[in-house]
Amino acid sequence: MAGCASGLTVDAVRAAKLIRCQFPPLAALPVTPLGEGGDHRAFAVGQRWVFRFPKHSGGGQGLLREARLLTWLAPHLPLPVPVPVFVGQPDRDFPEAFTGALRLTGRSGLETPLLKWEEVGRSVGRFLRVLHAQGAGTARALGLTLDFDPTYSDWQEAALEDLEALSRQWPEVQSWREVLNQTPTSQPGQLAVIHGDLAAEHVFLSDRAEITGILDWADAAIGDPARDLAGLIHWGGRAMLDAALAEYGKTEAGVIERAAWYALCRALEDMAFGLRWDRPTYVEGGKRALTILHMEFADTLTKPR
Structure with a gap:
């Protein structure tokens, strides 16, 4: 495979070379950019496939872990997930693994006006009920790691940094400092297999507002179930959360408090990401979430301690 490419920076031309080198049956298909996040670049390969390439050293191991996890989870989940069909192996031409999965239909919830909050919320609630019930022991054996700090300082420190960066342009966000300084008072009774980054941009919807897939499992972990519920608050507020919980079933005391606090951190993170990378949909999504929380x-968020 010598001469395919080198380094970690991947554009459409280089992605095509890497795919052609390892998967010759796909060589004739056009490769076009789909977008990128903080960790991966995604490319459409023909009309059927999506390939993801890591942007950072070590990111390939995360994609391999994600591939193992989704292969295990997919048969149990009530909604589609992008199980990798192609797994590109690291070599001297590209030092990280990369993966290719069937392209799910629909559009990101971040880009889709949503009127059926309750209907989508119920569907996500059923999905999370099943996901959070999966065996943490099996997930650990597949490489999923623990991601929960009982002091909440990891989330708090990142959110305060985002707050400072954002306040230069939007001084009003400083009003959230007191809330961030008061970390949640409760602890999860049991950690679970979580998506870890469940929000509008990772839920794909059809034109009829039916969920067609849950994407991007790079942050999946053994963690606090409230983190996944936070994405519902961030996206659709109380109406979506209540609809989800009606299907999710019994929750422990404190889970809504933690979910709202995580949603605040996520709103600031989205605004900072959107500002840094000129992604106005993320800025607007974060602003909308702050309004919902307020x-x-x-x-x-401000109850007596």
Whole structure:
């Protein structure tokens, strides 16, 4: 495979070379950029496939872990997930693994006006009920790691940094500092297999507002189930959260408090990401989430300690 490419920077031309080198049956298909996040670049290969390439050293191991996890989870979950069919192996031409999966239909919830909050919320609630019930022991054996700090300082420190960066342009965000300084008072009774980054951009929807897939499992972990519920608050507020919980079933005391606090951290993170990378949809999504939290969860976030 010598001469395919080198280094970690991948554009469409280089992605095509790497795919052609390891998967000759796909060589004739066009390769076009789909977008990128903090960790991966994604490319459409023909009309059927999506390939993801890591942007950072060590990212290939994360994609391999994700591939193992999704292969295990997919038969149990009530919604589609992008199980990798192609796994590109690291070699001297590209030092990290990369993966290719069937392209799920629909559009990201971040880009889709959503009117059926309750219907989508119920579907996600059923999905999370099944996901969070999966065996943590099996997930650990597949490489999933523990991601929970009982002091919440990891989330708090990152959110305060985002707050400082954002306040230069939007001084009003400083009003959230007191809430961030008060970390959640509760602890999860049991950690679970979580998506870890469940929010509008990772839920694909059809034109009829039916969920067609849950994407991007790079942050999946053994962690606090409230983190996944936070994505519902961030996206659709109280209406979506309540609809999800009606299907999810019984929750422990404190889970809504933690979910709202995580949603605040996530809103600031999205705004900072959008500002840094000129992604206005993320900025607007974060602003909308702050409005939701102020209007619908203020009592939860500021209750007496």
